Amino acid sequence: MRGEGLCAAAGYSxxxxxxxxxxxxxxxxxxxxxxxxxxxxxxMPDEIIMPKLSDTMVEGTLLxxxxxxxxxxxxxxxxxxxxxxxxxxxxxxSVDGVLTQILVQAGERAPVGAVIAVIGGELQKVxxxxxxxxxxxxxxxxxxxxxxxxKEPPQLKVVPHTRGAAxxxxxxxxxxxPAAKSYAxxxxxxxARIAGTGGGGMITLKDVRDFQPHPPPTGGAxxxxxxxxxxxxxxxxxxxxxxxxxxxxxSHSKKTIPHFYLSYDIDMSAALTALARLNQSKIDAEKISxxxxxxxxxxxxxxxxxxxxxxxxxxxxxxxxxxxxxIVIGLPDGLIIPVLRRADSLTLEDISRGVKQLREKAExxxxxxxxLTDGTxxxxxxxxxxxxxxxxIIYPPQTAILAVSAVKDTAVVKDGSLAVAKMMRVTISVxxxxxxxxxxxxxxxxxxxxxxxxxxEAAEKPxxxxxxx
Amino acid sequence: xxETTYREALNDALREEMQRDPAVFILGEDxxxxxxxxxxxxxxxxxxxxxxxxxxxxxxxxxxxAAIGAAMTGLRxxxxxxxxxxxxxxxxxxxxxxxxxxxxxxxxxxVPLVIRMPGGGGNQLGAQHSQSLEAYFLHCPxxxxxxxxxxxxxxxxxxxAIRDDNPVIFLEHENLYNTRGEVPPGNYTTPMGKAxxxxxxTDLTILSYSGMTLIAAAAAEELAGEGIQAELIDLRTIxxxxxxxxxxxxxxxxxxxxxxxxxxxxxxxxxxxARIHEQALTALxxxxxxxxGKDTPMPYARNLEQxxxxxxxxxxxxxxxxx
Numbered sequence: 137m138r139g140e141g142l143c144a145a146a147g148y149s150x151x152x153x154x155x156x157x158x159x160x161x162x163x164x165x166x167x168x169x170x171x172x173x174x175x176x177x178x179x180m181p182d183e184i185i186m187p188k189l190s191d192t193m194v195e196g197t198l199l200x201x202x203x204x205x206x207x208x209x210x211x212x213x214x215x216x217x218x219x220x221x222x223x224x225x226x227x228x229x230s231v232d233g234v235l236t237q238i239l240v241q242a243g244e245r246a247p248v249g250a251v252i253a254v255i256g257g258e259l260q261k262v263x264x265x266x267x268x269x270x271x272x273x274x275x276x277x278x279x280x281x282x283x284x285x286x287k288e289p290p291q292l293k294v295v296p297h298t299r300g301a302a303x304x305x306x307x308x309x310x311x312x313x314p315a316a317k318s319y320a321x322x323x324x325x326x327x328a329r330i331a332g333t334g335g336g337g338m339i340t341l342k343d344v345r346d347f348q349p350h351p352p353p354t355g356g357a358x359x360x361x362x363x364x365x366x367x368x369x370x371x372x373x374x375x376x377x378x379x380x381x382x383x384x385x386x387s388h389s390k391k392t393i394p395h396f397y398l399s400y401d402i403d404m405s406a407a408l409t410a411l412a413r414l415n416q417s418k419i420d421a422e423k424i425s426x427x428x429x430x431x432x433x434x435x436x437x438x439x440x441x442x443x444x445x446x447x448x449x450x451x452x453x454x455x456x457x458x459x460x461x462x463i464v465i466g467l468p469d470g471l472i473i474p475v476l477r478r479a480d481s482l483t484l485e486d487i488s489r490g491v492k493q494l495r496e497k498a499e500x501x502x503x504x505x506x507x508l509t510d511g512t513x514x515x516x517x518x519x520x521x522x523x524x525x526x527x528x529i530i531y532p533p534q535t536a537i538l539a540v541s542a543v544k545d546t547a548v549v550k551d552g553s554l555a556v557a558k559m560m561r562v563t564i565s566v567x568x569x570x571x572x573x574x575x576x577x578x579x580x581x582x583x584x585x586x587x588x589x590x591x592x593e594a595a596e597k598p599x600x601x602x603x604x605x
Numbered sequence: 606x607x608e609t610t611y612r613e614a615l616n617d618a619l620r621e622e623m624q625r626d627p628a629v630f631i632l633g634e635d636x637x638x639x640x641x642x643x644x645x646x647x648x649x650x651x652x653x654x655x656x657x658x659x660x661x662x663x664x665x666x667x668x669x670x671a672a673i674g675a676a677m678t679g680l681r682x683x684x685x686x687x688x689x690x691x692x693x694x695x696x697x698x699x700x701x702x703x704x705x706x707x708x709x710x711x712x713x714x715x716v717p718l719v720i721r722m723p724g725g726g727g728n729q730l731g732a733q734h735s736q737s738l739e740a741y742f743l744h745c746p747x748x749x750x751x752x753x754x755x756x757x758x759x760x761x762x763x764x765x766a767i768r769d770d771n772p773v774i775f776l777e778h779e780n781l782y783n784t785r786g787e788v789p790p791g792n793y794t795t796p797m798g799k800a801x802x803x804x805x806x807t808d809l810t811i812l813s814y815s816g817m818t819l820i821a822a823a824a825a826e827e828l829a830g831e832g833i834q835a836e837l838i839d840l841r842t843i844x845x846x847x848x849x850x851x852x853x854x855x856x857x858x859x860x861x862x863x864x865x866x867x868x869x870x871x872x873x874x875x876x877x878x879a880r881i882h883e884q885a886l887t888a889l890x891x892x893x894x895x896x897x898g899k900d901t902p903m904p905y906a907r908n909l910e911q912x913x914x915x916x917x918x919x920x921x922x923x924x925x926x927x928x
Binding site for chain 2: 313314315316317318334335338340341342
């Protein structure tokens, strides 16, 4: 064996001290080789673990092994293929050695960090060589060359496999401080869009706080995209930056906020009549929508329910004096929640104009930071698509979100006889840490009364029902 | 408040405790007639006599061994080793006996022992006499390691150490003996394991102890002149370590540097840095940086010695690195 030859060349019997003095470097190197190959102390086996290939990955499915037990694996060779929660990736080894054990077979799942295979270790453990894989056969004997010294600790390199994999890999390369990452995650901010000013270009907490999204990938309650997505090919797919931001926000929300949900059916007949009257003299572009009326009603009603118009970040609870109404707008690949500021002090016309402007900005992708920040409550309306009932996910750090379904002709019992009414279901999702069911129920009841009165002209005076606290 | 030197504060602490408790006695090399190599025990021999201020042979193992025996049998010895460098001769007594006896006797024996030791470099005393070895003691369970930087803390912590039922390594920096500071009148003690906030700030946290606290304070002052508000925490005792105060500050600033005179590798800063990363990773906005003594035996030549010990400029540079 090669090792024995080296041992002999180094003069194993010669006093080590004398050689150390004359040429310490070569002596140390030679001695290492002797120990390694002489079999007294075989190279430590390297445990191959299920790598963490995305921030959210907790386990992976092993799709395929490119090597079999007993195969010699060279540094840089693709070792296995794994499916994460986001993509399919090939993983290569930077370790040379014999794949002595496969612990997780193709098709099996394993948590991140679990040992899935062993490279190296006792040679006698090696199983007899099986039929070589086709790639090996082409390489000839190269794949079976004897083990060399392991010079580096084992590391796994990810080889981008799909477009998604490339995106994920680049996301993993983002150089940000833990504080910046933590802050960004909690607010659904995409670090890839931020330039770092810290040491070595690291993104600092200040960089994230100062970041002005243009256009911002903010997250919130997920609604289906307004348009059909581009033709999607089955199989491994990628998440867009905005999609990832939404994913981070809704995951954070559902993980940390104990949601509960209350629904109310509201008779919109009077409200629709009132709107029709208001809209009579208006051109189409200025017509007031049901959604505008809802914003008006919700903003006015919220003044009586400060805990539903509040923020509950980690630092503690903040009751907001004004209602900044977030309005979920679906985009082809995600959603955005622009904010109608001081909605509680706007007239119905102002609200209608403001919402139209926000929609135009959403179409153009041009928002100022004011349009996207400081929301205190959010409305998600899928009524225009005929959805009859749904609940939304709270947009942290807000404490509630209102899901609005379609207005539908519905048979109802009125004064003991059947009648047809324009019914609309609204569902509020509430952070139970801050608000209890009875408060949320009162809010919905008041909202219902406001809308069923349909008296928007009387309501034109802002905050007619309640004085500021 | 009256001002005294660090040396006088220690002397007062010893006198007050010896007056208060007849079980307290001093032993060490030249602590009696000569008043101590650094004159910390001056006057005590005359006041308390040779039964309570005992001059010992030059045999550190013997000094600590005798002190451990005395402590186990009811006395409260305060042993002085001429410098911390000589503690290496007594390491077996300190690590294998003083630190372990209370545990190995299941709590039935205790070792209320204080070992006072000056240390630190900067005075051209050579590699063997200029060391800061606190990390050695920090590493050993069962020892408390006290590192005061002010006269007030020197007095309060020494009195507390004498009253404590555990072996306490009490480290005094040689360069601090002549520093002056206000000391509250009367009988007070300073609790161990409670850091002191020396300066409030929002931009970064500087952690230090013993002599390096002065360097860190000077650096914080200069940084303030540049508009950088550093929060300075004087750890006062490195075992127990007041992580609560340390982490509260870092949660505010997101950045920390640790200033110590001892070697960087395996040092006090390494331990604190590790704990910060374990306990407050998501608060960090920059890697924790250690400012420490160079990993080399202390050079004798003045210029090289100064280069091996952290200075104000080193602390400022580190602050810039994390900001």
